[in-house]
Amino acid sequence: MTALLEVRGLRVAYGKIEAVKGISFTVNAGEIVTLIGTNGAGKTTTLRTLSGLLHPLAGSIRFDGKPLTRVPAHRIVALGLAHSPEGRHIFPRLTIAENLQLGAFLRKDTTAVAQDVERAYQLFPILGERARQPAGTLSGGEQQMLAMARALMSRPKLLMLDEPSMGLSPIMMQKIMTTIAELKADGTTILLVEQNAQAALTLADHGHVMETGRIVLSGTGPELLGDTSVRKAYLGED
């Protein structure tokens, strides 16, 4: 297998506070890899660094064979890395259709973009029904669908999802997880950050457990699901 994303010794700080203290992991093409961990473990910081919104103190990031560390954020999506940020961050005063168009901001193939918009509406029919409404009028769960659909509009090689199930009802949560599995079946590689460790590990090929800026445990999805310390800490068992 080829490593699509290779992170080595990554350290990231906010001022003097180091939030990510030297982590290494790889994501192979076609896989789902998940990062789980407690609040403040550094998962979001890691993703924001990968997409260029934060700059690392040290370490290397290689994506699709190219170094990413000095590439400005707005160039990274063009390389095939899309990021659906924590807390959705849809553009509230633009319509749903316009939000999706922005996901395809750099694409010149307008007919294929239009097809992808249709595909997004098939995936999430509510987005099609409300296409001309301001995205800020959607419910939290619907906004989450929009954020995910918008990230897909760039046709990424690697899709990074930061807590896609946050604030969702169990039914919506199930729907998002099914969608992630379908995306994988279509060949999209996914780096998934989740609070819902059970759901994430069930889907994932590999998982990494983060605690205060470090990866403390790694393994395949089933391995981590079976691990007693993981079950204790993240799946609420004692």
Next chain:
Amino acid sequence: MHELPQQLANGLILGAMYGLIAIGYTMVYGIVQLINFAHGEIFMVGGFGALTVHLALPDGTALLLALPLMILGGIAAAVAIAVAAERFAYRPLRGAPRLAPLITAIGLSIALQQAVWKWYPDAKKARVFPQFKGESLKILGATVQRGEVFLLIAAPLCMLALGLFVARTRTGRGMQATAQDPDTAKLMGINTDRIIVIAFAIGATFAAVAAVAAVAAVAAVAHGLKYGQVDFRMGFITGLKAFTAAVLGGIGNIYGAMLGGVVLGVAEALATGYIEEIPGMSQFGGGSWKDVWAFVLLILVLLLRPQGLLGERVADRA
């Protein structure tokens, strides 16, 4: 007693000019949350750019022919200054506490005034600007000077062009995205630095059009503004009024800027014309009090509707 139609026309003309300048404040604020206090001076530099073109043209060139070239000259000068200000004064301060760029803007405003005063030939006195000759026009019972007609045409055309640009073009959509959520805009592949430069450039373009319009319009709209000439201080009080208009309309909203400009202009004209008719208020009327009434209006709007006339209460879901 002044005729009401005349007062309304005067207010509308003045307001259209405030509105054009206010768009610059509002666009830049909407995208980088910076009050570009030097914007009034960008307007002034636009006036001098146009004057330079006028002086370079052969004597006796018809104003109707010269005007488009003068506008281009004004835009070139204003845009050059605005883009340089963004690049060298404001961009290095992005992410700094908000007071830092604000103080820089005030410093830049003074520096630009002094630079023109010192280096532009004979700019220590006001310089005469060409004017339209010929009869004034009668429109709906109001007398409108020929130069003012230009302003009344330019303002709605500029608004329309800007509205279409923001709503229909890819860059315009990138602009809205950057204004609403700059980090996420980057994740879409939008070069937000470029978008910010474009916002400054558009603001400067509008200010230059306003400057040419303002000075091409012949006097008598308001006492304080010396039409028919340009001088290095002309951006100061006009810029302050245009900023007031931007806040009045709801800062960040481009249509609000124009509406705020018109409301302010009309209020000023009516206050100038009618306040002294109110029993006991005779000493508060006339031109010398109009700036006071403009700011009284601002304070009232901010008390009753702090987000401005067309501003939205920011209630985005987190």
